[in-house]
Amino acid sequence: MRRSVFIAGLAVALVLGMGVFGTGRKGSVTSAQEKMSTMDVKIDNFSFGPVTLTVPVGTTVTWTNRDDIPHTIVSTDDPKAFKSKVLDTDEKFSFIFSKAGTYPYFCSIHPKMTGKVIVQ
Amino acid sequence: MSDKKKDELLHDHNNDGVNRRGFLKCMAWAGTGAFCVMQGGVLKSYSLSRFSELNTAEANGELSFVQISDSHMGFNKPANPDVAGTLKAAVDKINGLAAEPEFMLHTGDISHLSKPEEFDTVDQILKSAKPKDVFYVPGEHDVLNDDGKQFLERYGKGSKGAGWYSFDKKGTHFMGLVNVMNLKAGGLGTLGHEQLEWMEDDVKHLKASTPIVVFAHIPLWSVYPEWGWGTDDSAQALAYLKKFGSVTVLNGHIHQTMQKVEGNVTFHTAASTAFPQPQPGKADSPGPMKVPAEQLRSVLGITDVNYVQGQHALAVVDSSLA
Numbered sequence: 001m002r003r004s005v006f007i008a009g010l011a012v013a014l015v016l017g018m019g020v021f022g023t024g025r026k027g028s029v030t031s032a033q034e035k036m037s038t039m040d041v042k043i044d045n046f047s048f049g050p051v052t053l054t055v056p057v058g059t060t061v062t063w064t065n066r067d068d069i070p071h072t073i074v075s076t077d078d079p080k081a082f083k084s085k086v087l088d089t090d091e092k093f094s095f096i097f098s099k100a101g102t103y104p105y106f107c108s109i110h111p112k113m114t115g116k117v118i119v120q
Numbered sequence: 121m122s123d124k125k126k127d128e129l130l131h132d133h134n135n136d137g138v139n140r141r142g143f144l145k146c147m148a149w150a151g152t153g154a155f156c157v158m159q160g161g162v163l164k165s166y167s168l169s170r171f172s173e174l175n176t177a178e179a180n181g182e183l184s185f186v187q188i189s190d191s192h193m194g195f196n197k198p199a200n201p202d203v204a205g206t207l208k209a210a211v212d213k214i215n216g217l218a219a220e221p222e223f224m225l226h227t228g229d230i231s232h233l234s235k236p237e238e239f240d241t242v243d244q245i246l247k248s249a250k251p252k253d254v255f256y257v258p259g260e261h262d263v264l265n266d267d268g269k270q271f272l273e274r275y276g277k278g279s280k281g282a283g284w285y286s287f288d289k290k291g292t293h294f295m296g297l298v299n300v301m302n303l304k305a306g307g308l309g310t311l312g313h314e315q316l317e318w319m320e321d322d323v324k325h326l327k328a329s330t331p332i333v334v335f336a337h338i339p340l341w342s343v344y345p346e347w348g349w350g351t352d353d354s355a356q357a358l359a360y361l362k363k364f365g366s367v368t369v370l371n372g373h374i375h376q377t378m379q380k381v382e383g384n385v386t387f388h389t390a391a392s393t394a395f396p397q398p399q400p401g402k403a404d405s406p407g408p409m410k411v412p413a414e415q416l417r418s419v420l421g422i423t424d425v426n427y428v429q430g431q432h433a434l435a436v437v438d439s440s441l442a
């Protein structure tokens with residue numbers, strides 16, 4: 001569905017000329033980014049909240065450590081999709097999810113702490 | 121049941137990790153100090169008030185060393201804003217022991233965030249301890265961000281792999297193990313294949329009568345897996361030690377004292393010198409436990425171990441910093 005809309009758009013652009021198409025496209029991408037939400041995951045009591053977070057493609061997810069103990073956010077995929085440095089209390093880590101998929105992760109210091117981000 | 125019988129820890133026959141009666145008894149001791157003597161695999165325990173019932177030869181064994189753990193230098197939250205102060209208090213306690221320990225074991229989490237200055241501070245404070253030799257194993261807080269490179273450079277000279285090693289003191293064989301590296305999502309502590317192979321080889325030539333002391337950060341018994349308090353492949357490690365009549369396992373990580381006896385093996389965890397953690401399952405998480413300031417030192421401590429040659433006994437004494 002999406003693809004056919006895009007192809008239709010391209011055809012119109014060819015008619016109208018590349019200059020107009022380029023400007024219009026740029027504008028639509030910017031507004032799409034503005035709409036994309038930033039989602040938060042809080043670390044409290046040695047757990048990720050929410051444990052499973054579902055977000056649209058392009059979302060920036062920010063983790064905040066609210067424990068008195070340091071934690072990390074490390075992808076369990078091979079190769080790792082993302083890996084934070086050690087977050088001390090109130091420190092944050094952000095990652096932009098630009099591709100759809102399921103991203104399981106854990107705290108490499110306390111491996112019982114696991115979570116996942118589903119990107120649709 | 122005689123008084124003596126009543127204070128003995130019972131064997132755990134179902135291998136489920138925690139002997140309930142023994143566990144409860146040990147928890148009751150936490151912060152008050154306990155004295156345990158292992159003879160022929162049976163841990164005989166005495167509260168410190170019954171300490172005088174033991175003779176001096178038992179209390180002042182031929183091999184004496186002290187274990188400290190979880191100094192978390194750099195931690196500055198309300199549970200203890202002065203971890204340097206309490207580590208100094210631990211050193212004072214060590215320097216005041218009747219039988220001077222020959223050396224110290226530090227069972228990890230030396231630092232809180234693996235920062236060079238945190239390790240430096242601990243090194244500086246431990247310099248004032250009478251025992252000059254310190255044997256270290258890393259905690260997960262000591263290997264942050266660099267896969268343990270700094271730890272190895274500072275404390276791992278002559279060690280194998282991620283920092284494991286063994287040495288002998290007066291006929292007792294000591295093994296320092298590393299179970300905080302390459303942790304897997306959803307799992308517990310890990311020793312790993314390479315270390316297990318080394319262990320098997322390391323003890324192969326020892327006589328079954330050799331007393332063994334194993335020390336590592338995360339408990340090598342299943343204290344409370346829900347909080348990650350255990351080691352996934354510890355059963356394999358312990359299988360290599362089956363032939364030995366006396367095996368003592370010393371761990372840290374859980375910031376409270378706990379004991380368990382299983383066959384020939386006595387497991388013991390030491391208190392932290394920095395902050396206490398809750399009893400298993402008694403809080404939402406294993407995070408630092410805030411106690412009233414005046415009570416803090418009563419829940420921190422050191423562990424003093426004496427080995428009496430010829431008696432096949434290792435005595436483990438926990439003392440609080442209060």
